[in-house]
Amino acid sequence: MTTSAPGTASPATRIALHDAEFAEDPHRAYARMRARFGPLVPVELAPGVPATLVIGFHQARRILNDPLHFPADPRIWQQAIPDTCPVKPMMEWRPNALRSAGAEHTRYRAANTASLQAVDQHELRALVEKVASEAIGDFRALGHADLLTQYSWPIAFRVLSALLGCPDEIGRRIADGMAKIFDAEAATAALGNEILGRAVADLVALRRHQPGDDVTSRLIAHAARLDDVEMSHQLVTLYGAGIEPLTHLISNTVLKILTDEHFSAGLHAGQPVRDALDTVLYTDPPLANYCISYPPYPIDVDGVLLPAHQPVIISMAACNNDPAVTAGVTAADLTGNRAHLSWSIGPHSCPARSHAYLIAETAISWLLDALPELDLARPVSELVWRPGPFHRALESLPVRFPAVV
Numbered sequence: 001m002t003t004s005a006p007g008t009a010s011p012a013t014r015i016a017l018h019d020a021e022f023a024e025d026p027h028r029a030y031a032r033m034r035a036r037f038g039p040l041v042p043v044e045l046a047p048g049v050p051a052t053l054v055i056g057f058h059q060a061r062r063i064l065n066d067p068l069h070f071p072a073d074p075r076i077w078q079q080a081i082p083d084t085c086p087v088k089p090m091m092e093w094r095p096n097a098l099r100s101a102g103a104e105h106t107r108y109r110a111a112n113t114a115s116l117q118a119v120d121q122h123e124l125r126a127l128v129e130k131v132a133s134e135a136i137g138d139f140r141a142l143g144h145a146d147l148l149t150q151y152s153w154p155i156a157f158r159v160l161s162a163l164l165g166c167p168d169e170i171g172r173r174i175a176d177g178m179a180k181i182f183d184a185e186a187a188t189a190a191l192g193n194e195i196l197g198r199a200v201a202d203l204v205a206l207r208r209h210q211p212g213d214d215v216t217s218r219l220i221a222h223a224a225r226l227d228d229v230e231m232s233h234q235l236v237t238l239y240g241a242g243i244e245p246l247t248h249l250i251s252n253t254v255l256k257i258l259t260d261e262h263f264s265a266g267l268h269a270g271q272p273v274r275d276a277l278d279t280v281l282y283t284d285p286p287l288a289n290y291c292i293s294y295p296p297y298p299i300d301v302d303g304v305l306l307p308a309h310q311p312v313i314i315s316m317a318a319c320n321n322d323p324a325v326t327a328g329v330t331a332a333d334l335t336g337n338r339a340h341l342s343w344s345i346g347p348h349s350c351p352a353r354s355h356a357y358l359i360a361e362t363a364i365s366w367l368l369d370a371l372p373e374l375d376l377a378r379p380v381s382e383l384v385w386r387p388g389p390f391h392r393a394l395e396s397l398p399v400r401f402p403a404v405v
Contacts (some may be wrong), residue, residue, distance in 0.1 A: 014044040017053070017289065017389035018086075024385060026288060026392065030055055030318040039322075040304045043313070045389045046087045051311035053289065055318035057325045057341070059301055063293060063312060064346040070293035071101040072348060076309045077294050089181045089193040090240075090390060091292055091311065094233040098348065105347065107224050112234060113351045115218035119163060121358060128359050131158045132366040140370065143403035144377055146396045147367075152250040153243075155363045160242040163355075164235065165214025166203050173199035174235075178243050200235040204228055241350065248286035248393045250360050253277050254367065255397060256284075259380050273364045277357065278340075281320075285342035288317035288392040316341045317392065371401045 015033055016022060022029050033041040039056025054060045063070045075093045082088075093099050097108035135154045139145040153175075161171035173195055180192025203216060205228075211217040219226060219234055226234065253276050257263045263276045280286075291314035299306050306312060320326075320340045343350040350356070368374065377398035384395040 014042045014050060016044045018044065018046050018387060020387045023387040026317060027321065030315065030321070040301060040306070045311070045313070046085055049081070049085060049087060051313050052306055053313050053315050055315045055322065057319045057322040060314045060319040060341055061345065062301070064291060064314065064344060064348070067101055067347050069299055070295055070312060072099055072293050073101050074099065074292070074294050074311070077311065083190060086189045087389060089189050094236060095230045096233040096237045098237050108234065109351070111219055111222040111224040111226060114222060115215045116352050116355065118218055119215070119355060124355065124358055125362050127162055128155065128159055128362040129366055131155050132363050136367065136370050140404045144398070144400045146398050147254060148247065148251045148394055148397040151367065152247045152363070155250065155359065156243050156246040159359055160239065163214060164203070164216045164238065165207055165212045166216070167206070170199050170203050170206070174239050175243055178239050196236060197232065200232045201228065203235060204231040241352065244391065244393070245287045246356055246359060248391065249277070249280065249356065250363050251394055251397045252284065252286055252392065253280045253360065253364055255394070256280050258374065258376050273361050274357065277360055281342040282340040283321060284392055285316050285320070286392050287342070287390060289313050289315045290390050291316070291344050291348065314341065374399055374401045
């Protein structure tokens with residue numbers, strides 16, 4: 001029997017994903033959601049912006065593998081969403097693979113995949129090591145640092161800019177715009193979208209006139225013949241997926257290593273950093289809730305009617321921890337386990353996961369080798385998580401270590 005649609009839930013019934021209470025302990029919130037609503041939850045992404053959050057693993061797999069009934073095109077939805085809405089820049093239609101379906105998705109996806117596959121992995125590792133060494137050199141004599149702003153973010157920013165052939169001046173504007181969009185505050189997000197749009201347009205213009213051996217130039221030269229607007233939006237997607245989530249994957253994994261005896265002891269015994277990365281991706285991924293689709297008509301999922309043209313958000317964090325698939329699973333069982341949804345699955349799965357793994361693993365290994373006595377500079381309970389419906393992101397990651405002159 002079909003129950004009422006989450007879209008008809010009253011505002012008082014909806015779970016707000018945009019407040020500090022949710023950010024502080026999202027897994028407690030997911031548990032409460034599951035007990036109250038089951039795998040499909042009426043939520044609010046921002047004040048007055050309803051959506052359905054999918055927290056069931058099996059339901060998420062069905063939706064992600066069914067682009068016909070769950071397309072990623074939001075154009076009808078966004079007609080009723082004002083530009084002042086703080087989550088609109090993260091959700092609105094763009095001519096790119098993430099927000100397209102059918103032939104256009106295939107065209108954009110092919111151009112991006114080909115351009116990314118041409119990245120030399122050996123050169124990428126050497127680049128990360130160089131950037132990591134320089135970042136550590138800036139603070140190793142101090143005996144303390146904020147690893148998020150002084151290490152994780154510079155690595156994600158500088159490495160991605162190098163891959164895309166982006167000069168520092170343009171890259172700084174892009175990073176500023178993207179950070180403002182992820183903050184999900186109305187004025188900040190709108191400004192971020194504007195800054196980001198101008199900066200990526202400048203990068204496209206530069207590489208059309210001065211092509212190089214980089215992802216942007218390869219996108220321009222691809223048989224898809226992307227125009228300037230399409231090019232700009234491919235770069236928005238690459239930067240969106242490459243700076244903020246990668247920054248927090250590095251930071252959150254370092255936090256896991258510093259606070260979990262299983263990993264701190266394991267690394268000394270030769271356990272690979274990749275295992276810690278996979279555990280974070282499995283249990284607490286930095287992009288916690290995303291993979292958005294917009295059903296073109298009301299559709300029944302396990303007896304729940306999802307409304308037409310209203311966002312359906314996949315909670316990778318909740319689905320990965322769904323008791324329906326994790327019952328009896330221990331922490332040891334997660335070691336090396338990559339059966340999670342944190343890279344998504346189906347036609348919109350991440351085409352750059354091997355690059356992200358390499359960058360994060362190299363950055364973390366280099367840090368731990370350079371500063372083996374690294375420790376948190378404050379109790380983990382005092383760390384602050386940034387509010388927002390999509391990310392799992394610290395405000396800072398303060399550490400201390402013996403100063404190295």
